[in-house]
Amino acid sequence: MECVAGTTLGEFIIRQQSAFPDATGELSTLLSSLQRAARVVNREINRAGISDVLGSMEQLNVQGEEQQKLDWFANERFKEALAARGEVCGLASEEEEGFVSFSPVNTRPGKYVVLIDPLDGSSNIDVNISIGTIFSIYRRVSPLDGPAQLEDFLQPGCKQVAAGYIIYGSSTMLVYSTGQGVNGFTLDPSLGSFFLSHPNMRIPERGRIYSINEGNYQDFPTGVKRFIKHCQEDSPEQGRPYSSRYIGSLVADFHRNLIKGGIYLYPPGTNLPDGKLRLLYEANPLAFLMEQAGGLATDGSTPLLQLQPRTLHQRTPCYLGSRYLMLQLMKTLVEA
Numbered sequence: 001m002e003c004v005a006g007t008t009l010g011e012f013i014i015r016q017q018s019a020f021p022d023a024t025g026e027l028s029t030l031l032s033s034l035q036r037a038a039r040v041v042n043r044e045i046n047r048a049g050i051s052d053v054l055g056s057m058e059q060l061n062v063q064g065e066e067q068q069k070l071d072w073f074a075n076e077r078f079k080e081a082l083a084a085r086g087e088v089c090g091l092a093s094e095e096e097e098g099f100v101s102f103s104p105v106n107t108r109p110g111k112y113v114v115l116i117d118p119l120d121g122s123s124n125i126d127v128n129i130s131i132g133t134i135f136s137i138y139r140r141v142s143p144l145d146g147p148a149q150l151e152d153f154l155q156p157g158c159k160q161v162a163a164g165y166i167i168y169g170s171s172t173m174l175v176y177s178t179g180q181g182v183n184g185f186t187l188d189p190s191l192g193s194f195f196l197s198h199p200n201m202r203i204p205e206r207g208r209i210y211s212i213n214e215g216n217y218q219d220f221p222t223g224v225k226r227f228i229k230h231c232q233e234d235s236p237e238q239g240r241p242y243s244s245r246y247i248g249s250l251v252a253d254f255h256r257n258l259i260k261g262g263i264y265l266y267p268p269g270t271n272l273p274d275g276k277l278r279l280l281y282e283a284n285p286l287a288f289l290m291e292q293a294g295g296l297a298t299d300g301s302t303p304l305l306q307l308q309p310r311t312l313h314q315r316t317p318c319y320l321g322s323r324y325l326m327l328q329l330m331k332t333l334v335e336a
């Protein structure tokens with residue numbers, strides 16, 4: 001079905017902004033910059049096999065991971081797009097050791113900072129499986145007339161002004177929230193525009209999917225092991241056993257569970273005492289979306305959005321999902 005009469009992302013952003021008479025339009029411009037960069041990254045991903053963007057940069061990033069060419073490409077495109085307009089005074093990225101300060105554009109100081117996982121699911125880039133971009137936006141807390149400061153980036157997730165992701169999947173979608181629910185937009189590649197396709201996304205209260213890298217089972221805390229056994233037990237009246245689904249791209253696992261209902265788990269382990277996921281670039285923005293969609297998000301004992309970050313690249317155990325499944329998990333963790 002043609003969607004030419006539908007609402008574009010640009011129109012939607014402006015409509016949302018007009019509900020706030022005091023809004024200056026800077027957040028709207030910032031979101032527009034993100035969608036523009038997303039379209040460029042999307043184009044490159046779509047032709048990855050025929051352009052020279054597959055494979056490794058042959059260097060490690062600050063996370064100690066082998067940086068892929070597309071990790072770098074996406075990082076540069078989002079950085080350029082955000083630096084060019086002036087709404088943002090700085091960016092922190094999974095791919096950069098320290099935060100990057102942007103010079104004011106037309107002497108106008110940027111009010112916002114952006115934290116980004118430019119390319120999520122690096123291990124899936126070369127094998128044509130869904131990957132994503134995750135972003136998180138905060139209002140700066142440092143004085144407007146100076147450069148961005150570390151404290152602007154180390155704010156608890158509950159202070160996010162907006163968060164979202166782009167999923168480069170069988171179709172490309174941008175899903176975001178400014179704290180008034182979650183809305184999803186699908187890119188029409190022939191028109192080059194995102195159209196509202198998933199208004200007011202709500203995660204089902206229950207759900208029958210659990211998503212975890214079970215290869216690490218031996219390493220999981222007892223409570224997580226028990227929860228997995230619970231998911232696998234036969235209980236037709238409760239719809240168990242549940243289905244195990246794990247793509248290994250957080251964005252894709254999250255997106256599926258958001259639509260179908262389910263739970264995502266990345267627990268701590270012996271080698272990774274805080275798990276693998278980064279609080280600022282992965283856990284917090286997705287926790288914001290999850291709560292906005294009616295689900296829950298914790299590190300196992302504290303709501304993720306309440307955690308006070310200490311460092312830019314800090315990791316955290318991460319559990320996100322449907323309310324019913326999350327309450328069951330939390331009960332199991334407490335009892336273990």
Ligand code: AHG
Nearest residue numbers: 117119120121122123213248249250
């Ligand atoms: P990134 O590609 O941004 O470094 O993120 C990788 C993350 C996330 O996308 C994924 O869910 C998780 O790593 C997978 O980890 P395991 O391979 O340990 O399951």
Ligand code: MN
Nearest residue numbers: 063065094122
């Ligand atoms: Mn990475």
Ligand code: MN
Nearest residue numbers: 117120121282
């Ligand atoms: Mn990631």
Ligand code: MN
Nearest residue numbers: 094117119120
């Ligand atoms: Mn990444």
